[in-house]
Amino acid sequence: MSQVLPRPAPVVPVARRAPRLGGRHLGLLHRLLVWALLLAGSALFLLPFLWMVATSLKLSEDVFTVPPRWLPDSFEWRNYIDGWTVLPFNTFLRNSLIVTFANVLGNLVSCSLVAYGFARLRARGKNALFILLLATLMIPREVTIVPRFLLFSEVGLVNTLWPLILPAWFGYPFFIFLLRQFFMTIPRDLDDAARIDGASHLRILFDVILPLSRPALATVAIFSFIGNWTNLLDPLIYLRSTDLYTLALGLNLFRGQNFTQFNQLMAVSIITLVPVLVVFFVAQRTFIRGVTLTGMGGR
Amino acid sequence: MAFPSVAARVRPRPRSEAGARVKLGRQARREELAFYAFISLWIVGFLLFDAGPIVASFLVSLTNWSLLGDPTWVGGGNYQRMLDDAVFFKALRNTFYYGVGSVGLGVVTSFLLALLLNQSVRGIALFRTIFYLPAVVSGIAVAILWTNILHPDYGLLNAGLARLGIDGPGWLKSPDWSMPGLILMSLWGVGGAMVIYLAGLQSVPQHLYEAAALDGAGAWRKFRDVTIPMMSPVIFYNVVVGFITSLQGFVLILIMTDGGPANSTLVLGLYLYRNAFTFFDLGYASAIAWVLLVVIMAITALQFVAARYWVYYEADQGR
Numbered sequence: 001m002s003q004v005l006p007r008p009a010p011v012v013p014v015a016r017r018a019p020r021l022g023g024r025h026l027g028l029l030h031r032l033l034v035w036a037l038l039l040a041g042s043a044l045f046l047l048p049f050l051w052m053v054a055t056s057l058k059l060s061e062d063v064f065t066v067p068p069r070w071l072p073d074s075f076e077w078r079n080y081i082d083g084w085t086v087l088p089f090n091t092f093l094r095n096s097l098i099v100t101f102a103n104v105l106g107n108l109v110s111c112s113l114v115a116y117g118f119a120r121l122r123a124r125g126k127n128a129l130f131i132l133l134l135a136t137l138m139i140p141r142e143v144t145i146v147p148r149f150l151l152f153s154e155v156g157l158v159n160t161l162w163p164l165i166l167p168a169w170f171g172y173p174f175f176i177f178l179l180r181q182f183f184m185t186i187p188r189d190l191d192d193a194a195r196i197d198g199a200s201h202l203r204i205l206f207d208v209i210l211p212l213s214r215p216a217l218a219t220v221a222i223f224s225f226i227g228n229w230t231n232l233l234d235p236l237i238y239l240r241s242t243d244l245y246t247l248a249l250g251l252n253l254f255r256g257q258n259f260t261q262f263n264q265l266m267a268v269s270i271i272t273l274v275p276v277l278v279v280f281f282v283a284q285r286t287f288i289r290g291v292t293l294t295g296m297g298g299r
Numbered sequence: 300m301a302f303p304s305v306a307a308r309v310r311p312r313p314r315s316e317a318g319a320r321v322k323l324g325r326q327a328r329r330e331e332l333a334f335y336a337f338i339s340l341w342i343v344g345f346l347l348f349d350a351g352p353i354v355a356s357f358l359v360s361l362t363n364w365s366l367l368g369d370p371t372w373v374g375g376g377n378y379q380r381m382l383d384d385a386v387f388f389k390a391l392r393n394t395f396y397y398g399v400g401s402v403g404l405g406v407v408t409s410f411l412l413a414l415l416l417n418q419s420v421r422g423i424a425l426f427r428t429i430f431y432l433p434a435v436v437s438g439i440a441v442a443i444l445w446t447n448i449l450h451p452d453y454g455l456l457n458a459g460l461a462r463l464g465i466d467g468p469g470w471l472k473s474p475d476w477s478m479p480g481l482i483l484m485s486l487w488g489v490g491g492a493m494v495i496y497l498a499g500l501q502s503v504p505q506h507l508y509e510a511a512a513l514d515g516a517g518a519w520r521k522f523r524d525v526t527i528p529m530m531s532p533v534i535f536y537n538v539v540v541g542f543i544t545s546l547q548g549f550v551l552i553l554i555m556t557d558g559g560p561a562n563s564t565l566v567l568g569l570y571l572y573r574n575a576f577t578f579f580d581l582g583y584a585s586a587i588a589w590v591l592l593v594v595i596m597a598i599t600a601l602q603f604v605a606a607r608y609w610v611y612y613e614a615d616q617g618r
Binding site for chain 1: 334345348353418430431437452549575
């Protein structure tokens with residue numbers, strides 16, 4: 001992998017652990033101050049999570065107390081089971097899995113193909129098209145939701161999962177851009193060699209480029225996974241029957257019906273977040289590389 | 300940039316010059332064909348899901364259409380109506396309030412966090428994870444969580460403020476405090492921008508700081524005259540992207556306040572959604588969509604113009 005991503009040689013040889021801001025070592029006082037700020041900041045950022053977990057374990061009557069109490073008297077783990085079974089969350093989970101994986105697969109396939117074209121093939125009009133591709137990143141989703149809805153209702157696909165799946169199979173500019181940037185870092189000599197052996201472009205893409213692009217593909221897969229798993233707008237627009245609801249939409253339904261059962265609501269919220277958190281912790285480095293490679297926050 | 304195709308470079312060409320050129324032409328044409336074949340999926344998607352809808356939404360914006368009946372042509376009627384629509388202007392103002400508030404505070408917060416995380420102290424990787432985590436868990440679970448945190452009586456935030464002796468406001472229940480509440484929530488997710496700043500900070504060449512130190516610059520001077528100029532393209536990027544994103548985040552608002560109380564959190568995206576999918580007034584909704592598009596383009600263009608005065612690019616030092 002390291003030969004694929006050559007790092008620029010540092011201008012100044014790094015002799016010791018380079019102190020960042022100053023030219024000096026950090027003094028003890030300075031270090032303590034940084035530590036104190038980091039600890040205080042982390043506490044602030046973690047509190048909402050802790051609050052979420054604490055609430056999910058309370059009895060209903062302990063949720064709304066003034067002043068709020070942090071720790072529940074007893075840990076009500078059954079909130080998780082009770083909440084999950086109030087609505088057909090198993091069905092919602094199945095729908096979410098279908099939609100999410102169809103999107104991840106669609107994004108990987110379609111965006112790899114398009115990115116290969118932009119990274120490797122020469123053609124008239126290519127630059128103009130690439131600028132067009134980047135420009136579409138700026139189009140707010142709001143502008144197209146009404147006509148898209150009309151399009152899908154015209155072909156009779158409203159209240160099916162298709163409007164949530166189909167667009168992913170036609171390329172997504174952000175991922176195309178990300179993959180194209182990565183493909184450009186792979187030395188052309190490798191595909192030249194394959195070409196001399198008579199390999200087609202598809203062969204080169206699948207046998208040479210993609211195996212070397214696993215980190216970038218992983219980034220696309222993760223962003224796509226999280227984006228679709230938490231997507232609420234499209235399900236809200238297109239899905240009517242409860243048996244088609246995704247987890248996010250089901251959670252919204254639960255929220256509308258059982259607002260007083262805040263403990264259960266929190267418990268189910270936590271369950272829906274678990275896959276996201278697992279993916280994040282397993283692939284944290286991939287994640288952060290994706291953010292810095294494209295300069296986008298991964299929403 | 301000329302990159303003769305591989306076959307042309309390595310295969311011996313015994314033929315005449317003219318013959319070779321014809322061959323090359325065919326080769327190039329084949330490559331062109333392959334290019335368009337590879338990107339065809341995106342072209343179709345672009346026409347079907349982006350370009351087509353944008354044109355269609357303009358045409359729809361010139362009609363009255365309730366989805367049930369046929370559209371009737373009203374020309375600029377929907378845009379005329381907008382000029383007299385106080386709710387529309389309220390939504391426009393709220394959109395700017397949210398955009399300026401969340402991007403402005405977000406840029407400062409994420410930059411300060413990145414500076415903090417750029418210090419070499421122990422356990423920095425763990426801290427980075429903690430600050431980044433909330434940016435990952437967007438969506439309805441977060442909306443539910445923050446509705447609870449911002450609750451005036453039972454919420455975590457006002458309980459904390461009470462400890463400090465402050466009588467917390469009504470947040471999402473108060474027309475004056477609902478928007479600040481939403482902006483506060485958006486600050487929880489600044490991790491994405493923070494990571495981008497952090498990468499930027501780590502690529503500022505050390506020798507600049509060393510040169511500044513030799514010239515007797517203290518920490519503040521180094522920050523002001525090295526860090527800020529070197530980081531300005533990154534800051535610019537985050538401001539532009541942040542603003543565009545902030546205009547799109549209406550789903551959480553829909554869940555948390557549905558634009559209330561007293562339309563104090565009604566943003567343009569939400570007003571559009573409401574007109575389209577609650578009132579089924581597709582013509583008016585499309586007109587709002589077009590105004591939103593123009594607003595975003597205008598603001599982005601403005602930011603690019605303003606960037607000339609404060610963004611520093613190493614390449615054009617000679618001005």
